[in-house]
Amino acid sequence: MLSEKIIKNLEKIVGKPYISQKKEDLLCYSYDATQLMYLPEAVIFPNSAQKIAEILKLANQYRFPVVPRGAGSGMSGGAVPIRNGVVLAMNRLNRILEIDEKNMWVWVEPGVVTGDLQKTVAEKGLFYPPDPASLSFCTIGGNVAECAGGPRAVKYGVTKDYVLALEVVLPTGEIIHTGHKTIKGVTGYDLTSLFIGSEGTLGVFTKILLRLLPLPPTKATILLNLPRLNLLSSLLEQFLHLAERPAAMEFVDDLCRACIEHQIQFALPPGEGLLLLETDGSPEIVELMLEKITKIAKQTGAEVVTIERGEKADQLWEIRRSISPAVFQLGSEKSSHDIVVPCAQILPMIEKIKQIRNKWKLPVLCFGHIGDGNLHVNIMYNSGDISKAEAVTEEVIRVTLALGGTITGEHGIGLTKARFLPWEIEPNTLKVMQKIKCTLDPNNILNSGKIFLEEKT
CATH class of the missing domain: 3.30.43.10 (Uridine Diphospho-n-acetylenolpyruvylglucosamine Reductase, domain 2)
Incomplete structure (x- = not known):
């Protein structure tokens, strides 16, 4: 007390x-x-x-x-x-402190909203690529703490790829500075990387230096229908081997498609899934990419539903972002998992999810960033099916690990995945992680009880 x-x-x-x-x-x-x-x-x-x-x-x-x-x-x-x-x-620490257009970086406080930062730097012809689904209200500090990703990770990477330096308050109250203003820098241990993704357990961010890119002058979105799910592996392999990668590659399975179909303003042909791809760059590059994507799709057997630009393209992405709330049509409760598998295992993982769905007679669905192997698996259930949903969760996690994957790609361990951490991380490695926590936070003050089932002091 x-x-x-x-x-x-x-x-x-x-x-x-x-x-x-x-x-x-x-x-x-x-x-x-x-x-x-x-x-x-x-x-x-x-x-x-x-x-x-x-x-x-x-x-x-x-x-x-x-x-x-x-x-x-x-x-x-x-x-x-x-x-x-x-x-x-961290609401009051919400300022964009400095934008350096020449060096293409920006100092921000942790409470800056991600979408607001993107709009502000875009006015100067600059680009901050990470785009979590909650970008209209999530904050940069939280993004760094969880190493947030998003659809554009397939081309541009995730939050950790843009953090150059940090001001951090350690759990014991000391203020330290990590990283560099330069792109290269290997002086001492890479403490910046240690704090990124540490989920608020190792320190509190108070200033964050982010690198920026030139703003792509144009972009376009193409929606593909998959008449058969087994087309996915070939499509994914070919798209990933393009010299100029798509900026985003999003998969929507059959259950998700049914939940959002009423929001799409045109008729969809019958199919077992959807692929939403974005391409960006110069107008010439974008048109060339659209030609290549269309050619690959037709040769493989996928159907081009529409190609959109501007506001109509934005509407397609809003529909994609609406999947998470839309799936509550299938159940009053949701168990959400952000698994990642090697890209070559995407189709086997999706097929396993469908088998698990049929085995347990629960709506188990998936969507997400297949360009980097990241699938969001949602288990929908009602209050009487909690034990069944937990059994499904365990099966999904075991299949993910068996396919060479990892249990979280964006959301972190926190509370909900702590019991699965030892399934993936060997005991000696876990001990090293716990020693780092104990060294920086000897009294277990900061965000205690997260990540590890038992924290050793």
């Missing part, structure tokens, strides 16, 4: 208006996109690295847990305060 003395000390650090114990505020910061809910004892809104450092020093003195939180859009329970304590809301 947070004593009155602790609350008074926190008020001194951030000011009384920026700490709350009101029930309505605690509720707002008690859950993330998993809908797991644990009530914190207080929510605090710092606006500087120095204040966060003071908060963490106080937390170590009195041994209360602290959970950093961005927009709460995470899909693995990473921002849920399972041990109560204090939620460190």
Whole structure:
């Protein structure tokens, strides 16, 4: 329990208006996109690295847990305060600090919304590629903490490929700086990479340096129908071997297609899945890519449904982003997994998912970023089928690992996948990870209870 003395000390650090114990505020910061809910004892809104450092020093003195939180859009329970304590809301650290057009980088605070950053740099002819589905409200700090990806990862990579440097407050309150303003830099250990994807367990980001690219002048989207699912392997192999890769390659299976079909403004031919591809670059490159994609599709047996540009293309991508809420037509509850397999195993994985669906008589569906092997598997169920859904989850995870895959590509371990971590990571490697956590956070203050089933101190 947070004593009155602790609350008074926190008020001194951030000011009384920026700490709350009101029930309505605690509720707002008690859950993330998993809908797991644990009530914190207080929510605090710092606006500087120095204040966060003071908060963490106080937390170590009195041994209360602290959970950093961005927009709460995470899909693995990473921002849920399972041990109560204090939620460190990063809302006020929301400035774009500096855009360097010549060097093509930008300094941001962690509370900057990803979509807002993209729009701001686009006005200067620059491009920040990572595009998680929640980009209209998720924050850069959360993206870095989870190493978020998105459809464009097939061509441009994920968040870690754009982080050059960090300002980090360690769990014990020290402020450190990692990385470089330069593209190259191998001085000392790569601490920047250590913190990226650490899910708020090793430090709190207060400044982030991101590299930018030139904004592609044009883009187009092509929608393909798959009359037969077995066309997928050949299509994927050919598309990935193009000299100029598509910027995005999204797969939609039969169940997902049925959930969103009413939103598509034109008739779809019968089929077992859809492929949505985006190509970008100069107008000449885009047209050449469309010709190549169309030729490959026709030779392989896929059907070109439509080619769109501008607002109509954006509408297609909005339909793709609507899949996650649309699948609740199939069940009142959802167990969501972001597995990754080698690209050559995409079709076998999808076929296994369909077999699991038929075996357990539950709607088990998949969609996602097949260009980098990342499938979002959703198990839809009603309250009476919880045990069945858990059994399906275990089977999906085991098949993923058997095919040489990994249990999470974007969402992180958090709470929801902690029990599966030892299935993938060998014991000695897990011990090294836990030693790093214990070294940086000896009192287990920061986001404790996440990633590892048992944290060793």
